[in-house]
Amino acid sequence: MKTLNAPWLSAPNTQRILSTLTDAGFEAYVVGGTVRNTVLGAPVSDIDISTSARPDQVTSIFEAAGIKVVPTGIDHGTVTAVLDGEPFEITTFRKDVETDGRRAVVQFSDMMAEDAFRRDFTMNALYCDAAGVIYDPVGGLPDLERRYVRFIDDPDTRIREDYLRILRFFRFHAWYGDDTEGLDAEGLAACAAHVDGLDGLSRERVGAEFLKLLSAPHPETALGAMEQSGVLARLLPGGGCKTVFALSALEADPDPIMRLAAMGGEDVSERLRLSKKQAAKLDLLRIAMGSSETIESLAYRHGGPIAKAAVYLRSALFETALPEGWQLAVERGSTATFPVKARDLPASIEGPALGRALREMEQRWINARFDVSKSELLSDYLGDS
Numbered sequence: 001m002k003t004l005n006a007p008w009l010s011a012p013n014t015q016r017i018l019s020t021l022t023d024a025g026f027e028a029y030v031v032g033g034t035v036r037n038t039v040l041g042a043p044v045s046d047i048d049i050s051t052s053a054r055p056d057q058v059t060s061i062f063e064a065a066g067i068k069v070v071p072t073g074i075d076h077g078t079v080t081a082v083l084d085g086e087p088f089e090i091t092t093f094r095k096d097v098e099t100d101g102r103r104a105v106v107q108f109s110d111m112m113a114e115d116a117f118r119r120d121f122t123m124n125a126l127y128c129d130a131a132g133v134i135y136d137p138v139g140g141l142p143d144l145e146r147r148y149v150r151f152i153d154d155p156d157t158r159i160r161e162d163y164l165r166i167l168r169f170f171r172f173h174a175w176y177g178d179d180t181e182g183l184d185a186e187g188l189a190a191c192a193a194h195v196d197g198l199d200g201l202s203r204e205r206v207g208a209e210f211l212k213l214l215s216a217p218h219p220e221t222a223l224g225a226m227e228q229s230g231v232l233a234r235l236l237p238g239g240g241c242k243t244v245f246a247l248s249a250l251e252a253d254p255d256p257i258m259r260l261a262a263m264g265g266e267d268v269s270e271r272l273r274l275s276k277k278q279a280a281k282l283d284l285l286r287i288a289m290g291s292s293e294t295i296e297s298l299a300y301r302h303g304g305p306i307a308k309a310a311v312y313l314r315s316a317l318f319e320t321a322l323p324e325g326w327q328l329a330v331e332r333g334s335t336a337t338f339p340v341k342a343r344d345l346p347a348s349i350e351g352p353a354l355g356r357a358l359r360e361m362e363q364r365w366i367n368a369r370f371d372v373s374k375s376e377l378l379s380d381y382l383g384d385s
Contacts, residue, residue, distance in 0.1 A: 001133060002133075002134045002141060003110050003128075003131070003132040003133050003134065004035065004038050004039070004128050004132040004134060005132055005231070006038045006044070006132075008034070008038075008044055008047060009030065009038075009128070009130075009132055013083045013084055013086050013088075014030075014047060014088075014130075014182060015087045015130055016067075016083065016319050017049065017081055017083060017090075017148075018030075018049070018129070018130040019047040019130060020061060020062060020065050020067065021049075021053055021058070021061065021090075022130070023049050024053070024057075024061045026050045026051055026052045026053040026057070026061075027049070027051060027052040027093075027112065028049055028050075028052075028053075028129075028130075029049065029050050029112070029127035029128060029129055029135065030047060030048065030049055030050075030127065030128050030129075031048050031049065031050040031126070031127045031128075032047065032048050032050075032119075032124050032125075032126070033124065034046070034047050035126040035127065035128050036050055036123050036126060036176070037136065039126070039134075039141070039144055039145070040144065040147075040176065042176075044349040046087070046089065047088050047089075048088075048089045048090075048113070049088055049089065049090045049091070050090075050091055050092075050093060050115055050127060051090055051091070052092070052109075052110050052112075053091055053092060053287070054077075054092055054108055055071070055074050055077055055078070055092055055140050058081075058092070059071070059197070060081050060091055061078055062081050064252075067081050067082070067083050068081070068083075069081055069082075069255070070080040070082060072089070073091075075242075076091070076094075076106065077091050077092035077094055077106065077108060078090065078091040078092075087342070088360065092108050092109075093108065093109040093110060093112060093114065094106040094107065094108060094109055094114075094115055094118060095107055095109045095115065095117075095118055096118045096161060097183050106118075107292035112127060112135065112137060112196060113137045114226050115139070115330070116137035116138050116152075116249065117138060117152060117153065118161075119138075119152060119166075120151065120152065120158055120162075120165050120168060121140070121143075121149055121150060121151060121152065121169075121172060122138050122139060122140030122143045122144070122150050122151075122152055122170075123140045123143050123144040123148075123149065123150075123172070124140070124154060125137060125138045125140050126140050126141060126144065138152050138153075140152075142195060144176075146178060146181065147176055147178035147181065147356060148177065148178065148184065149172045149173045149176065149177050149183070149184060149187070150184045150187060151165075151169070151184070151186075151190070152188050155184075155186055155187045155189075155190035155191075156190045156193070156194070158190075159190050159191065159194045159197065160194065160197070162195060163197030163198055163200065163201055164201055164205055164206070164209060166191045166194060166195065166197065166198060166231060166332060167198075167206065167209040167213065167231075167235075168209060169183075169187055169188075169191055169212060170183075170213055170222040170223075170225065170226050171209060171210075171212050171213040171216070171222070172192075173222045173225075174213050174216035174218070174219035174221075174222035174223075175212075175213075175216045177222070179221040182221070183221070183225050188225060188229055191229055191231055192229040192230055192231065193334065195229075195230055195231050195234045196234075196340075198231070198234055198235060199234075202273075203270070203272060203273035204273045206235065206271075206272060206273075207272030207273045207274060210235065210272060211256045211260075211272070211278075212256075213235075213254045214254075214256035214259045214260060215254060216254065217254050217260060219244075219259075220241070220244065220245055220248050222293075223244060224241055224245075226241075227240065227241050235266060235267075235271070235273065236263060236264075236265035237265060237266050238262040238264060238265045238266045239264050239265030239266075239268070240264060241263065242261060243262035243263065243264075243313070243316045243317050244262045244263055244316075246262075246315075246316035246317075246319060247259065247262055247312055247313070247316045249316075250312055250315055250316060250322060252309075252312040252316070253308075253309075255309060257278055257281050257282050257285065257308045258281055258285060258312070258313065259291060260272075261282055261285035261286050261309075262289075262311060262313055262316060262317070268282065269282060269283075280305075284302060284306060285306065285309055285310065285313060288302070288306065288307075288309075288310035288313070289310055289313035289314050289317055292315075294329070294366075295310070295326055295329040295330060295333065296308055296332055296336070296366070296367075296369050296370070297309060297333065297366050298333065298334035299329070299330045299331075299332070299333025299334040299336075300333040300336050300366060300370075302333065303334055304330050304331070304333075304334035307329075307330045307333060307334065309327045309328055311323065311330070327347075331370070332370065332383045333370075336370045338362050338365060339365075339373070339377070340358065340361050340362070340365075340374055340377055340378065342354055342358065344356060344374070344378060345358075345378075345382075346382070347352065357381060360381065361377045361378075363382050364377065364380075365377060371382055
């Protein structure tokens with residue numbers, strides 16, 4: 001019998017939440033990613049609890065105990081208990097009674113096993129009680145310990161329940177899988193067989209899931225499998241992994257938008273329903289990686305992070321080493337301040353002419369890598385005009 005010993009489990013708030021449910025005669029377990037990440041030694045961001053109590057019972061129990069309850073997803077059996085400002089998401093055991101590939105109609109259950117078998121991967125169906133004892137209804141613990149992402153029971157059935165699980169299969173391998181083991185062959189074949197199902201998903205769900213995958217420290221194996229199985233072509237027509245692999249070799253930061261820029265593809269922002277900020281960054285990086293604008297100029301106009309990303313993207317795209325002295329160039333550009341102000345020009349220069357004068361002087365200053373003084377800029381411009 002394997003047990004957990006973790007600070008979040010022994011914390012008074014966690015113990016009180018669990019005991020409030022069990023003292024009322026219900027089962028209560030910490031579940032899913034909280035248990036998974038603790039076994040792996042990965043960070044735990046929140047604590048999810050699964051219980052045999054129905055949502056209205058959970059609400060009544062905690063309100064009677066003086067603990068605030070928020071009905072965050074009550075239609076799906078979820079409420080959030082807030083204790084000393086700390087949220088605990090509590091969901092009633094459920095089983096699927098109807099699925100359409102995008103969402104499920106669920107029915108509340110009294111059995112942990114039924115709740116476990118409606119989940120996606122074996123490593124996500126682990127439960128632990130207040131004493132830290134782990135319960136493993138689907139045999140996920142051995143898979144987790146070898147970092148092997150495997151669908152629960154039949155992969156085809158799990159995928160037909162929700163086609164987003166195709167992307168989750170690759171995303172979970174990127175974050176938790178052992179690349180030396182490779183991806184589960186049966187699961188990979190099922191993903192390839194059901195790739196058409198991606199077309200029926202909302203672009204917001206697809207985009208959010210794919211960006212999570214691209215945020216993994218080393219998603220190369222997962223991305224390569226996506227490409228070989230035909231999933232990537234369906235997700236991002238015209239996109240490819242070659243430049244992303246080169247970025248990894250250069251030890252670039254795990255920036256999902258930079259990796260997305262490296263992948264190419266058609267109508268990416270729309271297909272993934274990126275936010276305006278993400279779409280703007282993607283467009284800027286795509287332009288920067290293919291332009292001849294200097295590193296200093298990029299850093300000056302768009303900031304150090306964009307310039308740094310552009311350096312990596314250019315080297316990856318053209319398969320060259322990072323340019324010598326690029327860090328100093330980024331620093332020089334990102335800290336440079338154009339020395340001429342509108343008030344420095346004669347009053348006779350106004351309107352469009354004033355804007356044009358400032359732009360021309362600024363461009364000359366940038367071309368000289370900022371090594372032109374204010375007096376030289378003014379003297380040269382006024383002498384020419």
